[in-house]
Amino acid sequence: MELVNKIAYFTLTKSIGLYINLMSYLFPKKAAKLAYKFFSEPREGRLLPNAIPDILKEAEQEVLFHEEYAIQTYTWRGNENKILLVHGWESNASRWEQFIVLLKKTKSTIIALDGPGQGLSSGIEFNIPQYAKHVNALMEKFQPQFIIGHSMGGATCLYYQYKYNNPLVQKMVLLGSPSEFExxxxxxxxxxxxxxKAFQLLKEKFVERFNIHPSEFSGKKFASNFNFKGLIAHDIDDTVVSFNEGKKIAEAWKSAQFIETKGLGHSLHDEALYEKINLFLFEE
Structure with a gap:
């Protein structure tokens, strides 16, 4: 069955690409729109309101409204130490379950959100600039000192801090995060x-949408401006985001430390790693 699913997915993606390629010559604007649509709309990560994971049921749930979006938030109340968790692509706040269990032992206040078009948040499109706006809404409301992001959530954290330059951020943790958007x-x-031709149309669509060229959308560039402490963890067996991406960010971020792991893959779910993150956050 797995082989059948892989073949079906391969056939579907190649068919979509062929259609967009043909459209790029006949109707370039439509081709650009379609290419961006398939790039930016998550296929997984949604939650049903009557079937959310138990870890999220334990939290205080609140919906924040920003622009035309409804942002689903979760808070596990604790002390004055506040940590914001930012998940990645085709995911939701429940991906942090294992980490939250350990974080709760620190008595910290833990805050998480569902990204645009994922979990219980509204929207269809997932993109870093919009996600950063959602993060900013939570930062303004909850004012956490620590922010932790996984994968595209980590890339969002980098862009968020570069864009908003929030002085409240004391430490940031990135897990399996990409650096170069290109x-x-x-x-x-x-x-x-x-x-x-279709690829060029897609890049032009990106510039039109966000007023920034993909080549300028660089995690290492963003991080090179940071002077607070950072922790970057990346697995050498990561098949989703290259290990070299994490190294690029670490080399540019002078006040960050780098943890190389093996065998954890892209998810980086590991109790020993989570303990190291706890030590990093709460060291004197």
Whole structure:
């Protein structure tokens, strides 16, 4: 069955790419719109209100409204130490379950959110600039000192701090986070076999949408401006985000430490790693 699913997915993605390639010559604006749509709309990560995981049921649930979006938030009340958890692509706040169990032992206040178009939050499209706006809404309301992001959530944390320069952030932790957005785009191009014309249309759409060129959207560039402490963990067996991406960020961020792991893959779920993060956050 797994092989059948892989073949079906491969056929679907290549068919989408072929269609967009054809449209790029006939209707370029429509081609750009379609290419961006398939790039930015998560297929997984939604939650049903009557079937949320137990770890999220334990939290205080609140919906924040920002612009036209409803942002689902979760808070586990504790002391004045506040930690914001930012999940990645095709996921939701429940991905932090194992870590939350350990974090609760520190008596900290833990805050998490569902990203745009994921969990119980509204929206269809997931993109870093919009996600950063959601993060900013939580930062303004809860004012956490610590922020932790996984994968695209980590990339969002980097962009958020670069964009908003929040002086309240004392420490940041990145887990399996990408650095260069152009690499993400190139991987998408290869996955659905976009031709060069369609790929150029996609990049132009990105610039039109966010007023920043993909080449300028760089985690290492953002991190090079930080002077607070950071912790970056990346697994050498990560098949989703290259290990070198984590190294790039660490090399640019002078006040950050780097943890290399093996065998944890992209998820980086590991009690020993979580204990190291706790020590980093609460060391004197």
């Amino acid at each position: 690499i993400i785009l190139n991987n998408y191009k290869k996955t659905i076999s976009l031709n060069q």
